[in-house]
Amino acid sequence: MLENTSRTELGSLGEFGLIKHLTQFVKINHESTVKGIGDDAAVIDNKDKQTVVSTDMLVEGVHFDLAYAPLKHLGYKAVIVNLSDIYAMNATPKQITVSLALSNRFSLEAVEELYQGITLACEKYNIDIVGGDTTSAQSGLVISITVIGEANLDDIVYRDGAKDGDLLCVSGDLGGAYVGLQLLEREKKIFVESPAVQPDLGGNDYILERQLKPEARKDIPTLLKMLEVKPTSMIDISDGLSSEVLHLCTESDTGCNVYEDKIPIDPTTYNAAREFNLDPTVCAMSGGEDYELLFTIDQADFPKIKANPDITVIGHMTDKKDGVNLITKGETTHPITAQGWDSLLKKDDGQSN
Numbered sequence: 474m475l476e477n478t479s480r481t482e483l484g485s486l487g488e489f490g491l492i493k494h495l496t497q498f499v500k501i502n503h504e505s506t507v508k509g510i511g512d513d514a515a516v517i518d519n520k521d522k523q524t525v526v527s528t529d530m531l532v533e534g535v536h537f538d539l540a541y542a543p544l545k546h547l548g549y550k551a552v553i554v555n556l557s558d559i560y561a562m563n564a565t566p567k568q569i570t571v572s573l574a575l576s577n578r579f580s581l582e583a584v585e586e587l588y589q590g591i592t593l594a595c596e597k598y599n600i601d602i603v604g605g606d607t608t609s610a611q612s613g614l615v616i617s618i619t620v621i622g623e624a625n626l627d628d629i630v631y632r633d634g635a636k637d638g639d640l641l642c643v644s645g646d647l648g649g650a651y652v653g654l655q656l657l658e659r660e661k662k663i664f665v666e667s668p669a670v671q672p673d674l675g676g677n678d679y680i681l682e683r684q685l686k687p688e689a690r691k692d693i694p695t696l697l698k699m700l701e702v703k704p705t706s707m708i709d710i711s712d713g714l715s716s717e718v719l720h721l722c723t724e725s726d727t728g729c730n731v732y733e734d735k736i737p738i739d740p741t742t743y744n745a746a747r748e749f750n751l752d753p754t755v756c757a758m759s760g761g762e763d764y765e766l767l768f769t770i771d772q773a774d775f776p777k778i779k780a781n782p783d784i785t786v787i788g789h790m791t792d793k794k795d796g797v798n799l800i801t802k803g804e805t806t807h808p809i810t811a812q813g814w815d816s817l818l819k820k821d822d823g824q825s826n
């Protein structure tokens with residue numbers, strides 16, 4: 474979806490012209506960025522800090538559908554999904570590189586909108602764009618972003634540190650991004666069948682924003698530091714609560730009990746899920762793309778976090794032999810299985826991640 478309707482062919486600028494055009498307003502804010510765009514490689518000096526690196530790639534038709542994802546939002550989201558991985562290490566993202574593969578279906582105006590979203594996210598999260606690659610593609614659009622962050626050695630949190638008895642916590646609320654996607658898919662289908670009908674998206678801003686323009690939980694590592702809580706393990710929720718809980722348990726060699734009645738679900742998400750005949754808990758467990766942080770803390774730290782509205786305790790870690798379970802509202806115990814996007818894909822024909 475493109476807001477600017479004029480069309481300048483990418484071919485008229487050439488590769489270098491395009492790079493120059495897109496990156497003309499890129500500014501450098503961090504002292505650690507010694508050399509940004511313009512040489513064969515960027516140079517970063519993290520002094521005595523640990524360097525934390527992660528990459529995520531978004532492919533048109535697999536991770537996004539331009540029928541309803543505005544390019545500006547897409548650029549924003551592409552940055553966010555990367556930053557989220559760095560916050561999940563309890564680290565601070567500082568620089569990104571941006572690699573684009575573009576088919577000639579895209580005009581300069583389209584790529585500019587994409588880059589505006591990228592730049593906006595960088596401004597909001599204080600990130601320097603220090604390089605990238607720009608190439609042509611046979612069809613479609615691929616965005617690959619690499620993020621570089623830093624952390625003190627003692628601050629880094631891995632997936633493997635949870636212990637039996639630790640509390641399992643989550644930031645924000647879950648399931649919204651998936652329900653937002655269902656809404657967009659429904660309106661797209663209606664539009665394809667009868668283009669004259671205006672999309673009915675009213676009252677659902679929250680879940681649409683969760684899907685189209687998510688935020689990363691920059692505030693959580695800062696908050697935890699202020700509360701003097703160091704999580705024992707942490708992961709971001711990109712594939713759904715089930716999948717991430719299983720990752721923490723596998724890496725930490727523990728079991729876990731998650732309590733259904735504790736899982737935070739926004740009323741908008743809850744009501745929209747019901748409208749789609751979906752179980753809100755299933756949306757939270759298997760939906761994905763919420764980009765909240767899931768982490769474990771020592772029980773002794775509970776008083777420090779318990780009054781915080783941004784953090785919910787949803788369960789506790791157990792001995793590995795007790796398994797990984799969801800304790801339902803009816804107090805029955807269900808083993809949690811790895812049903813991220815894959816199983817939803819089969820059931821609902823949604824997008825994969």
Ligand code: ADP
Pocket residue numbers: 492495496509510511512513514571572573602603604605606607
């Ligand atoms: P090289 O040929 O050495 O790979 P390029 O000509 O691809 O270099 O890129 C020139 C400079 O522009 C490099 O600093 C590179 O990191 C940067 N660059 C290329 N594409 C992008 C992009 N999409 N966003 C930001 N920087 C980019």
Ligand code: MG
Pocket residue numbers: 605606607
């Ligand atoms: Mg290059």
